[in-house]
Amino acid sequence: MGILLDGHDLVLVQGITGREGSFHTLQMIEYGTQVVGGVTPGKGGEWVHGLPVFDTVAAAIEVTGANTSLVCVNAAHATDAIYEAINAGIKLIVCITEGIPVLDMIKLREHLRLTGSRLIGPNSPGLLTPGRAKIGIIPGYIAMPGSVGVVSRSGTLTYEIVYALTYEAIGQTTCVGIGGDPIVGTNFVEVLSMFEDDPQTEQVVLIGEIGGRAEIDAAAFIQAEMTKPVTAFIAGRSAPEGQRMGHAGAIIAGREGSAAEKIEALRAAGVRIAENPEAIPGLLAGDRPNRRV
Amino acid sequence: MGILLDGHDLVLVQGITGREGSFHTLQMIEYGTQVVGGVTPGKGGEWVHGLPVFDTVAAAIEVTGANTSLVCVNAAHATDAIYEAINAGIKLIVCITEGIPVLDMIKLREHLRLTGSRLIGPNSPGLLTPGRAKIGIIPGYIAMPGSVGVVSRSGTLTYEIVYALTYEAIGQTTCVGIGGDPIVGTNFVEVLSMFEDDPQTEQVVLIGEIGGRAEIDAAAFIQAEMTKPVTAFIAGRSAPEGQRMGHAGAIIAGREGSAAEKIEALRAAGVRIAENPEAIPGLLAGDRPNRRV
Amino acid sequence: MRLHEYQAKQRFARYQIPTPAGHVVTSPQDAYAVAAALAQPVVLKAQVLTGRGGRGSGVKAAFNAAEAQNHAAEMLGMKIKGVIVRKLLIEPVIKSVASIYLGITCDRNVSRLAIMASNAPIADIEASAHLQPSTIIREYIHPFSGLHNYQVRNLANGLNLPREHWDDFTRIAQRLYRCGIESDATLAEIDPLALTPDGRLLALSSRLVIDDNALARQPELRAMHDSDAELRALAQARAAEISYIKLSGQIGCIVNGAGLAMTTMDMITTYGDGTVGPANFLDIGGGAQADKVTAGLHIILADPDVKVILLNIFGGTTRGDEVARGILQALDEIRGEGPLVIRLMGTHAEEGRTLLESACPNDLHVVTTLNEATQLAIAIALGTL
């Protein structure tokens, strides 16, 4: 069944009438996700792909019983949409929006601590449980059901690696993009812990990058708490110091956040390190069928 | 032993070098309170009544082991002092300061919810466990040890009533002034609940006034949860609507907050209502000695 | 501290909340000039700080400049609840196709600000903050994360406001919130917020009440206080930092502590039995400082209704003899006339009472209990002593 999605997910799309929102709503429906409606303030009463659009999240929940939301709203309005979802009682919120100011995220992070809602992202490709459902923009065709959990801070790099697994017929339980911003709602450790507890997941692939110490914390958690094998790839080994590498969060500050430091910590925790994405399938634990799809 | 003070209270006075701070520190020491030091920023290293003065609460705790604080700081700096106490780990804070802006208290109240600290006040005379200790400015001579818990929103009116009890040789377990502001750290219900749980307390006197619905909430709690008899006095039966009666919190807004409404609710909860303060001793439950002190 | 409507609107304008193009005048001539310049029907609003002013006799409409001048001549100098009208706000009459109430105040019962909106006027927002009539839509504002746009949309939705006005409404609500917060307002309201035939939202009437406790850090707002527009005694009390409220009875009260002051008032009312009552509420604060007693006596002696003064002091940690000396010093400064009942309690109160009795026997009655004090004052007021 995978993590985070539990089969009773009734999904709302905030920003459903936008170009992206509408496109990805269709993709999600086609993949099998139970999308039950959307929210666009001022457009309540319209219909998108046969789904009702509401003015407010509260109204959408009342009618549809939604418990999960994809926030597909531009950066200027994204935190408002997330607060609305939290305060209306949505339990799982996935935000794909890039470019939310860091001071807004600091506040939102604190607010999240005080509520029972979980945020994945922002600046996340979302999450996908192969063959079952997806929330976000991860392309469905790259994945197949299986027993590897994937967690990542990247977007297309994640697709690359998931595709490489699928190409080698190695399926996944759930693929989770936690987002590339310096402050995100859910971190590596939380997702690793879910994979550890998930009976379907047999091993985990972690895709990290430079910046911050999320991977260092992950290494500590893996060493102390995890029984399942972990294979990792860290992007940015050749990145210069002090430069933001595309992702707002991908920056080496002084001695902190370098790929070398992270690789060292993960290795010390018993994690196998891939030199490049295409090397990951070969590093996985166990006897996996090596046939082409 | 009474409530709130547990005999291991090591008290700090924030604002100890001020006129009021210094005066009441001495009064507290003379009453038997274990005052262990004081804080006045910029005056660390001085001594007041033989007690060391520190620049910061953190330093004071480190040296003295203080776990309780009296905030005796003017309104412009009082919330800063309270945040300092909370964040340094002080568990019980009594604030006698009058005139803290309501927007500051709204924020502080929310912050308190998220921490393990309790605030009594602001605009409170403090608390006193007769014959044992006091924190604040309640005069010691008005009280005597006994079995009546007293909780009040007022200052001198509390003295009046405690004195009336003592005059009739009716002693008290603890006298608690929760403060006369619209937003306070600890409300009637919380103190009533402590009295209910306190084995020494046999009955309770509640001194309320117009404004807000703290007494209505108290009535609901008394009806639902309390086994001990409660006697109440509510000030402001003749107060006009829409006028602030001295205390920032004492104002009748529309139909809400009138003495009549409160008296009715308390009566309905089985509380005896005194028509004037001097009538309280006569209304108390049980056979009390009626001799003069 | 209440601001005048024109002051509140000036403040609103700084936060880009749209208001009618108004002007304040102090003479009928200026009223003519302003109305002539506006060249359309106008409304004249008396600027006084008594209760929920700006309504009733304090508001008049005029179709032209001459009529405005006539109204102004009538209104300027008239008294509203005892206060002389010195300023008029003149604004164009605005046509509206819909009226919205929008206000922010503190709901003390949940320790939060509440923003409320309604399609009908709300008579008393502070009361409504807790009471929940179904015609009022309400959102609580989180003290840390503030007012969210979605909350304003919830209000707009509840009001059935046409969607083309949602953005405008959201901007105005956010500005009202910012204005309120940054002004330390305990009440910030627009009543009504009018929807004009050409589709604009306009704050026709506005009200800002500033937290007295925050005036020290709001020097600009404090300076806006117009003590000419409130009762003289209130202005004096404010200056002396004592709390005073005029009532309709004959017994002037000076008490230390708000709860005790209310109790004194209540007992006079009860024992006075409809014939005699308290002339005022007056709280000089927890201590018993001589200068506040002096200021209190000044205010009460100026009240023609007062037949007897009741001074009720519970000394707390202050010694009774010190309190007594303070009272004597105040009486000495004042040299007022009329009977005075003094009830003095607290540490060393007996010494204090002795001091008072020996120093100043004429018309001065020193007692011990609250009951005695009240009943004696009532007897004096009734002339039955």
Add this chain to the structure above:
Amino acid sequence: MRLHEYQAKQRFARYQIPTPAGHVVTSPQDAYAVAAALAQPVVLKAQVLTGRGGRGSGVKAAFNAAEAQNHAAEMLGMKIKGVIVRKLLIEPVIKSVASIYLGITCDRNVSRLAIMASNAPIADIEASAHLQPSTIIREYIHPFSGLHNYQVRNLANGLNLPREHWDDFTRIAQRLYRCGIESDATLAEIDPLALTPDGRLLALSSRLVIDDNALARQPELRAMHDSDAELRALAQARAAEISYIKLSGQIGCIVNGAGLAMTTMDMITTYGDGTVGPANFLDIGGGAQADKVTAGLHIILADPDVKVILLNIFGGTTRGDEVARGILQALDEIRGEGPLVIRLMGTHAEEGRTLLESACPNDLHVVTTLNEATQLAIAIALGTL
């Protein structure tokens, strides 16, 4: 987005943070005039936006106006890390008896802002936010209740700052905090905050870095961006909303997605083995829009170091044939020269690759895997193909 030091100081001045009386000049003559007017020794600081500018060759002291003019003549027009110096900030030399570092930045590991102070300069505050060297005093700022005065006192206490300066220090720290918050700064620092012989605290050097993501709501700050003072390619990338960093190698990279772009860069570095490397990091964002490919190609073709371009696109939900048509359109617009390796993956990628191969065979190599793409580009750069 970094501000110039003079811009940061203008911003500081608005928040009443005391700074030296500085002026910006663009000519030696003006430098003379400013130094003459200041009538005391001055310091000239080149205003360029390269790394931690305002240090090293970019700073010169002058004892008098003539010397200031000479220095200015030398400095104006010189290059610092490839950027021409066009503006100098001239300030009086300030004597100081003590120097304090004071800075605020985000500690992402605890999701909070941290305010840090030290008696020694902090080389890299963002790194120090998490690392905890004992010479740095630090307080975390609660996102809701903000910076408390007591926290600033804790800093002052830790610095052993004489107490007579605590109030001043607290005011400055609170203003720096407000300035930072209201400017959406990811870094606001004063280094050093000097204590002058006459007992004032003065911000000698200042640094403000604005969150790029917040520029939309900071129009005033966005307008302050000086694209003349940074590398041309950076300014172009900023305008096209793509992320670009110049590196020292020969293979120009255009990739969609930051992680994939870094990975491409890493693989070139590894396989290039010290001989060949990436010429840049360039992320056109998650999608694969033609206009961003065009902008990326423009920037890379202007780089004389580039010998071959590697375009690595993983299409995600975008169809491969659409991506291919976008690339062809971009190439058509650009009409640039030089070899190009294209790796295209994603849905319908094969159709896309076929389209690319058939449309534009000269110097264009279409491949499937990351390994192939990297090694082919390296071979071309080395001339071994």
